[in-house]
Amino acid sequence: MHVHFLDPYRHRLSPIHAFDPRLKLVLVLIFIFTNALLPVGAWPVYIVMFSLILAVEILSELGVTYVLKRSILALPFVLAALPLLVTVPGVVLLNFSIGAWDLSISQEGLQRFISITLKSWISLQAAILLASTTTFPNLLVAMRAIKIPRLLVSVFGLMWRYLFVLVDEALRLMRARTARSGQSELPGLKTGGGLAWRGRVTGGMAGSLFLRGFERSDRIYMAMVARGYDGEVRAFSMPKISPVDWLVLGVGLALLGLLLGVGLIFWG
Amino acid sequence: MHHSVEIEGLSFSYPDGHVALREVSLHIQPCEKVALVGPNGAGKSTLLLHLNGILTGQGKVKVAGLEVKPANLGRVRASVGLVFQSPDDQLFSPTVFEDVAFGPIYQGLPESEVRLRVEEALAAVHMLDYAGRVSHHLSVGEKKRIAIATVLSMKPEILVLDEPTAGLDPRARRSLIHLLDELPITMLASTHDMLLVSELFPRVVVMDEGRIVADGPTRKLLQDAALLEAHGLERPCVN
Amino acid sequence: MLLSPAVMHIPDGFLSVLVSVVFWALSILAIGYSLRRLGKEMDERQVPMMGVLAAAIFAGQMLNFAVAGGTSGHLLGATLATVLLGPWAAVLVMTCVVGIQALVFQDGGLLAMGANIFNMGVIGVFVAYTVYQTVQKLARGKSWGIFVGGFAAAWLSIVIAALAAALQLALSGTSPANIAVPAMAGIHAIIGIGEGLITLGALAFIAATRPDLVKKRETGTAQGKLVWIVGLVIALFLAIASPLASSHPDGLEWVAEQKGYLDAAQGSVYQIIPDYLFPGVKNESLATILAGIFGIILAFGVALGVAYSRRKRQMKA
Numbered sequence: 001m002h003v004h005f006l007d008p009y010r011h012r013l014s015p016i017h018a019f020d021p022r023l024k025l026v027l028v029l030i031f032i033f034t035n036a037l038l039p040v041g042a043w044p045v046y047i048v049m050f051s052l053i054l055a056v057e058i059l060s061e062l063g064v065t066y067v068l069k070r071s072i073l074a075l076p077f078v079l080a081a082l083p084l085l086v087t088v089p090g091v092v093l094l095n096f097s098i099g100a101w102d103l104s105i106s107q108e109g110l111q112r113f114i115s116i117t118l119k120s121w122i123s124l125q126a127a128i129l130l131a132s133t134t135t136f137p138n139l140l141v142a143m144r145a146i147k148i149p150r151l152l153v154s155v156f157g158l159m160w161r162y163l164f165v166l167v168d169e170a171l172r173l174m175r176a177r178t179a180r181s182g183q184s185e186l187p188g189l190k191t192g193g194g195l196a197w198r199g200r201v202t203g204g205m206a207g208s209l210f211l212r213g214f215e216r217s218d219r220i221y222m223a224m225v226a227r228g229y230d231g232e233v234r235a236f237s238m239p240k241i242s243p244v245d246w247l248v249l250g251v252g253l254a255l256l257g258l259l260l261g262v263g264l265i266f267w268g
Numbered sequence: 269m270h271h272s273v274e275i276e277g278l279s280f281s282y283p284d285g286h287v288a289l290r291e292v293s294l295h296i297q298p299c300e301k302v303a304l305v306g307p308n309g310a311g312k313s314t315l316l317l318h319l320n321g322i323l324t325g326q327g328k329v330k331v332a333g334l335e336v337k338p339a340n341l342g343r344v345r346a347s348v349g350l351v352f353q354s355p356d357d358q359l360f361s362p363t364v365f366e367d368v369a370f371g372p373i374y375q376g377l378p379e380s381e382v383r384l385r386v387e388e389a390l391a392a393v394h395m396l397d398y399a400g401r402v403s404h405h406l407s408v409g410e411k412k413r414i415a416i417a418t419v420l421s422m423k424p425e426i427l428v429l430d431e432p433t434a435g436l437d438p439r440a441r442r443s444l445i446h447l448l449d450e451l452p453i454t455m456l457a458s459t460h461d462m463l464l465v466s467e468l469f470p471r472v473v474v475m476d477e478g479r480i481v482a483d484g485p486t487r488k489l490l491q492d493a494a495l496l497e498a499h500g501l502e503r504p505c506v507n
Numbered sequence: 508m509l510l511s512p513a514v515m516h517i518p519d520g521f522l523s524v525l526v527s528v529v530f531w532a533l534s535i536l537a538i539g540y541s542l543r544r545l546g547k548e549m550d551e552r553q554v555p556m557m558g559v560l561a562a563a564i565f566a567g568q569m570l571n572f573a574v575a576g577g578t579s580g581h582l583l584g585a586t587l588a589t590v591l592l593g594p595w596a597a598v599l600v601m602t603c604v605v606g607i608q609a610l611v612f613q614d615g616g617l618l619a620m621g622a623n624i625f626n627m628g629v630i631g632v633f634v635a636y637t638v639y640q641t642v643q644k645l646a647r648g649k650s651w652g653i654f655v656g657g658f659a660a661a662w663l664s665i666v667i668a669a670l671a672a673a674l675q676l677a678l679s680g681t682s683p684a685n686i687a688v689p690a691m692a693g694i695h696a697i698i699g700i701g702e703g704l705i706t707l708g709a710l711a712f713i714a715a716t717r718p719d720l721v722k723k724r725e726t727g728t729a730q731g732k733l734v735w736i737v738g739l740v741i742a743l744f745l746a747i748a749s750p751l752a753s754s755h756p757d758g759l760e761w762v763a764e765q766k767g768y769l770d771a772a773q774g775s776v777y778q779i780i781p782d783y784l785f786p787g788v789k790n791e792s793l794a795t796i797l798a799g800i801f802g803i804i805l806a807f808g809v810a811l812g813v814a815y816s817r818r819k820r821q822m823k824a
Contacts, residue, residue: 008611013820014813032618036524044798051802055809061817074518074613080682081521087683116681120520120616127519127613139610149542151554152599158558159565159603166559166566172357174570179320179350180371182422183342189376191342192573196704197373199580202572203708205360206582209570210591211404211713212356213563214720220555362715404716 006167008070008131016060016129020245021138022145022238027252028130032123034256040115042267045259046122052255053125060133067132071124081116085109136160141238158220166213173205270333271298271425271454273319280314280325288314289325290478296426296456303469303486304458307500310475312458313353316428319456320348332425346375349419353431355411359403364395364414367403371422389421393447409440413447420451429457433464462504466490474499515583515672516608516623519616523679530675531621534602537629541598557596561603564588568604570705580701585631585668586639586661587706590653591713591720594636594734601628622675626668630741635664637738640731653714653721654707661706662699663742669695670745677752684752692749 011017016024031053038045057067090108097103134142140160143153183191192198221229273296280289288311296302304312317323319331321341329336332347352358361367368389372382390396393413398406403414412432419427432448433441441464448455448468459465465472465486472489474482476499482489489495496503522530545553564584571579584604588597605624608614615623638660646652673691677684714721 006612029617032519032616033524036519036527036618044795047795047798047802051798051805054802055805058806058809058813061813070613077518077521080676080687083683083686084681112680116520120518123519123616123618124613127609127617131611131613136611149539151542151546152538152602154554155558155561155599155603156607158555159561159607162559162562163565163607166562167569169357170566170569172352172354173360175322176352176358177360177370178322179345179352180418180422181342181374182344182346182371184346184375184377185343186377191374191376193373193376195574198572199701199704200708200711201361201370202570202580202582203705203710204362204366204712205570205708206567206584206587206705207362207709207712207716208356208360208404209567210560210563210587210709211716211720213559214556214717217556217559218552220559221552224555360712362712402716 006164007136008128009135010062010066010132012061012133014059014061014133016056017133019133019248020238020241021134021142023241023245023249024130024134025139025142025146027249028126030253030256031126034260035119035123035126037260038119038263039267041111042115042263045263045267046115046118048259049122050118053122053129056129057125060129062129062132067125067128070128070132071121074120074124077120078117081113084113084116088112145238162213162216162220166209169212170205170209173208177201177205272296272332273426273454273456274328274330275315275318276328278315278318278325278327278329280318280323288478289318291327292475292478292480294473294480294483296454299452299454300471301455301469302457303465303472304456304475305460305462305465305472305501306475306481309477310499311478312475313430315475316350316430316456316458319426319428320345320350322350346371346422347425349416349422349424349427351415351419351427351429351432353434355408355415358415358418359411362402363399364390364401364403364406364417365399367414368399368417368421370418375422385421385423389417392420392451393417394443407440408435409437409444412436412440412444416447424453426454426456427451429455429459431459432457433459433461462490462502466504474501476500515626515668516605516615517619517672517675518613519618521616521679521681522619522622522675523681524618526675526679527618527621529621530625531618534621534624534629537598537625538602541595544595545599553596557592557600557603560588560592561600561607564600564604565607572701572705574701580698580705582705582709583627583631583665583702585627586635586657586664586702587709589632589635589660590639590657590706590710594632597632598628601632604628622672626671626675630668630671630745631664633734633738634667634742635660635738637735637742638663640735650714653710657710658703658707662696662703665699665702666692666695667742667745670749674745674749674752688749688752 031049035049038049054064057064085105086103086109088106088109090106092104093107093110094105095102096105131139137157140153140157143156144150181191183189193201273294275292275294278289278292279287281287292311292315294315304315306312314323318325318329318336321336321338321344324336331344334340334344334347336344359367361370365386368386369382372385377385386399387396390399393416395410395413395417398410398414403411406414416427416429429448433444436444441461445464445468448457455469457464457469470486471484472482472486473480474489474495481499482492482495490503493503495501564582564587567582567584567587571581574580585597585601588600592600602624605615605620605627609617609620609623639656642656642659643652646655669691670688673682673687674684676682676687710721
């Protein structure tokens with residue numbers, strides 16, 4: 001059983017995939033930052049931002065439905081902002097009562113709520129695009145480029161290498177547990193063994209995972225040493241960034257700056 | 269009716285589109301010992317996972333007289349003991365005793381009954397004095413036997429094994445074969461070990477590309493060189 | 508939310524820019540300090556070990572057990588990492604876990620990652636350390652200290668980290684403190700039990716199998732004391748600040764108001780310009796419609812372009 005479904009990268013021959021990963025990471029981060037700086041209620045700007053990310057999605061040939069489906073995952077968090085509807089003071093749109101509380105939804109509250117939801121959704125799509133159009137090794141290169149310490153990047157790299165192996169093991173552990181989770185033919189027995197017991201058994205599974213990880217890391221270290229590892233992390237240097245990519249970055253930044261300016265001026 | 273396996277027209281595809289089983293039909297009689305052989309990717313493990321409802325495909329699967337469907341999964345899992353290939357993934361408790369006790373405890377059996385079951389299961393695999401040991405430190409052969417015990421403690425009607433002799437040294441393998449020989453239980457084992465097949469399993473089922481391509485007496489099928497070669501199997505060197 | 512039910516991976520958009528930036532700064536400081544501390548005592552073995560254990564924690568977060576009515580308990584792993592690796596390596600390992608979850612699986616935002624790392628990787632680790640060491644001292648080396656300590660540390664670190672997340676949301680003006688704080692605290696007081704049980708079980712397994720790995724850590728050293736104090740301070744601060752914030756939202760509103768004054772002050776400067784320069788676009792609905800039309804044209808244009816280039820590629824092939 002293999003957990004490739006966990007790897008978000010989808011190979012395509014699109015310009016987004018080909019765009020230099022270092023610049024891509026920077027652009028996505030600035031996009032999300034710009035998004036966050038946009039004031040509440042700047043609907044036209046939100047729409048333009050959304051169109052931009054939609055256009056990139058189309059360009060990436062990932063399929064808009066693919067990105068949108070993945071973006072549904074963060075939806076539940078919207079609940080955290082729900083109270084805004086009734087706590088922000090302003091023009092009342094709707095009065096209702098729950099039990100002993102009389103609540104009213106205000107226009108300002110609705111605006112705040114929708115702004116947060118929309119902006120979050122747009123940022124999320126940008127992040128999905130980054131992960132789906134950039135191979136993990138390239139992401140590591142991009143991380144080095146934005147000056148994340150070498151040590152941390154190499155730990156990331158090793159983590160990625162063993163992520164699927166260990167997730168596989170975790171899934172097999174759960175499968176083995178399921179296979180032994182039966183129901184006796186004797187009547188009147190309570191299945192499940194008790195909450196605390198179940199928790200501890202799961203802990204044993206986690207412990208087993210960790211322990212095997214520990215011991216595996218010893219073997220990995222030995223294999224690395226056998227290949228001349230001395231603690232230093234070296235990698236091939238990335239090819240130079242093409243002028244076209246620089247241009248795209250420049251245009252992107254200018255566009256984001258313009259949108260931010262417009263947003264702040266008219267709705268700030 | 270009981271202690272048996274009935275599979276009719278089972279088909280299954282993985283989410284990524286890979287068709288693993290195509291209209292597989294298989295009947296195993298009570299107390300029969302059947303070997304499942306075939307090249308890697310034939311669908312053997314996938315088939316085994318349908319027997320206790322971990323995977324669900326299209327078609328009918330009945331084990332121990334129970335239809336494998338959501339309502340019956342509890343009883344199904346108590347009736348089918350599935351032993352996986354890697355013992356490390358099945359021994360997740362600090363001690364051997366706790367691992368073997370998992371099944372009975374989960375079923376809600378009283379403590380005295382749990383102890384009895386553990387003793388019986390460990391005795392059946394000849395590992396009674398290992399109860400207090402830490403599973404992690406045991407050899408592969410010992411772990412495999414404990415893994416079988418973890419399933420025997422549920423007193424299943426059918427024992428299903430995935431690659432039972434994989435990774436075992438000759439001595440451990442020999443003792444495992446003895447063990448399986450002694451168990452008076454309906455058995456289905458997926459294996460590459462053709463010698464094991466010829467020694468222990470009177471009936472063999474050959475799978476390839478998701479289909480059953482042969483099903484019959486071991487002695488006869490293992491003489492059919494053309495069949496074996498066509499499906500990536502080697503004749504065991506029996507003197 | 509994808510891989511663990513704890514509501515602690517905050518997505519982008521829910522924290523204000525100020526809160527995000529502040530916590531990014533704090534996290535970077537913590538990570539930098541942890542790197543320096545580790546760098547001193549480290550040998551090369553640490554890299555594969557931290558990498559694999561980070562993967563193990565990630566995988567461990569997928570393990571679950573049935574709690575009640577369809578819900579399940581999960582592991583976050585900060586406490587386990589702290590007990591097994593010590594606080595500095597644990598900070599790095601949790602950073603990697605949170606980082607990959609956000610970057611690759613969009614479980615938590617990129618801008619919000621600073622806050623998420625701080626909550627789960629710094630607060631989670633330090634509070635766990637403090638509680639664990641305290642219980643160990645009380646147990647005077649007896650084995651129950653490991654298990655009770657592990658459970659208590661896991662539980663408390665989850666609750667305190669949740670309080671931090673609630674306060675971050677409140678300070679950002681996303682959730683009102685008097686709902687966010689009790690809600691987060693309440694939910695995680697329960698989720699924390701799951702964490703506690705799993706941590707307990709894991710420590711029991713490891714203690715039985717490789718007791719050397721659960722060895723006592725740098726307690727007497729100045730280092731250990733520093734971590735202990737920081738953990739205590741964080742826990743106390745959040746434990747006191749949260750109920751205050753939730754019962755006196757005015758306090759937070761005062762903060763928000765100051766920010767509001769700030770915004771208004773800025774805004775007033777810019778208000779002059781629109782009236783002066785772009786009278787036409789003052790009509791917001793028109794601007795919205797124009798933006799929509801622009802978006803549609805852009806999307807269609809790109810789609811056409813892509814389809815065209817694809818066909819060209821196919822004809823070439």
